Amino acid sequence: MSQMLAFTLLMGILYIGDIISAKTKAWVSSVFVCAVLFIIGYWTIFPANIVEVAGIPSVVATLLMYLLITNMGTLLSVKELINQWKTIVITLSGIAGIVVLLLTVGMLFFNLQTILVAVPPLVGGVVSSLIMSEAAQQAGLMSLSVLAILIYVMQGFAGYPLTSIMLKKEGKRMLAKYRSGEWVPTNEQEQEKTIKEEDEEIPKLFDKVPKRYHTNFSRFFRLSIVGMFAYYVSVWLAPFVSVSPFVLCLLFGVIASSSGFLEKQPLQKANGFGFAILGLMLFIFDGLKNATPEMLKELLVPMVGIIVIGVFGMYVFSAIVGRLLGVSKEMAFAVSLTALYGFPADYIITNEVIQALTEDKKEQEALTSHMLPPMLVAGFITVTIVSVVLAGIFSSILSNL
Known part of the structure; x- marks a missing residue:
């Protein structure tokens, strides 16, 4: 298959996802539609390496991840990041719900080994999945x-x-409160500051540099500096504590924006955001090539059972803790659900829901300030931190059984 044919087919899938999402007003997510179409494609006409053939190998996807997550960090302030402590508590409670229900109710249907292998991938990403897959292989559980x-x-x-x-x-719910004047969103509580920041095309550390030198490449350059710094800090910390460079990208993006090294959303201003999201989404769907029909048929019952029980446990625990912290059960469950996919799906789903709910720019900004920060923070907490810790613990238990 030629590169342009592969790329065109994949663009068609992404566009169909957008159409269905728009038609259903985001009741059916574009990410879900694309995932289904990718599965069908892999089972029929797609070569296993179609994403790589189209021009997005893993090294490119990793690069885009650094740029995108650093860019996402510029959407938050240090204050907002600190204010997300409730999100972290709710997210951890959702994960606890998965673990508790699977180790109790789940044990009625599946053995301990199955539960141990399944939990870390359910609350995390590729790293925790690979850890548990390797541990199961070493235990002879193919x-x-x-x-x-x-x-x-x-x-x-x-x-x-x-x-x-x-x-x-x-x-x-929040739109109704906003329209009735019951709710003043975060972005309007500091309206003057927000307007000033949005109007600024030049970060304050470089405000004396002539505007003609602030090119798209200058924005990419500064983004790459922050991403590089995040990578090397994670390497330096590795002998003492394992910290994902992507978590540091988010943190350093916040700091770089607050200190004036990066403007808000530099990737958008450098006209690179759309392609970065495109490339990363293709790479995420690339993982579906491993789901063969035979594999699904053999493991369908344990897979569905574990996901259903785990998600129910997540809902119960997150709703209870959310209620105690004054967060709606819908928002509490939504942030917990980021464990099932992480970034960039959390950003894309949140954004398309907001666009489906209202076309008013001011209302979109209000909803974004309310929903996007907790979704982003939750995704990184679950996928990049907690899941890897759980994988380390559960793989050790599995090897000792």
Whole structure:
């Protein structure tokens, strides 16, 4: 298959996802539609390496991840990041719900080994999935090794539509309060500051540099500096503590924006955001090539059972803790659901729900300030931190059984 044919086919899938999402007003997520179409493609006409053939190999996807996450950090302030402590508590409670229900109710249907292998991939990403897959192989549990990868690949099919539904309910509720004057969103509480920051095309550390030198490449250059710094700090910390460079990208993006090294959303201003999201989404869907029909048939029951029980536990625990912290059950469940997919799906689903709910720019900004920060923070907490810790613990237990 030629590169341009591969690229055109994949663009068609992404566009169909957008059309269906727009037609259904985000009740059916574009991410969900694309995932289904990718599965069909891999089972029929797609070569296994179609994403790489189209021009997005893993090294490019990793680069885009650094740029995108750093860019996302510029959407938050240090104050907003600190204010997300409730999100972190709710997210951890949702993960606790998965673990508790699977180790209790789940044990009625599946053995301990199956539960141990399944939990980390369910609350995380590719790293935790690979850790558990390798641990299962070493224990001689080949089918469970496949199950770890399969849950990672398929969990989004539960997470995408549920998140859309929860965010739509939350968005409608907050829009009603906003229109009635009951709610003043964060972005309007500091309106003057926000307007000033949005109007600024030049970050304050470089305000004396002539505007003609602030080119698209200068923005990419500064973004890459922050991303590079995040990478090397994670390397330096590695002997003492394992910290994902992507978590540091988010943190350093916040700091760089607050200190005036980066402007708000530099990737958009450098006209690179759309392509970066495109490339990263293709790479995420690339993982679906591992889900063969035979694999699904063999492991369908344990996979579905584990996901259903786990997600129910997540809902119960996050709703209870959310209520105690004054967060709606819809928002609490939505942030917990980020464990099933992480970034960039959390950003894309949130954004398309907001656009489906209102076309008013001011209302979109209000909803964005309310929903996007917790969704981003939750995604990084679950996928990049907690899941890897759980994988380390559970793989150790599995090897000792």
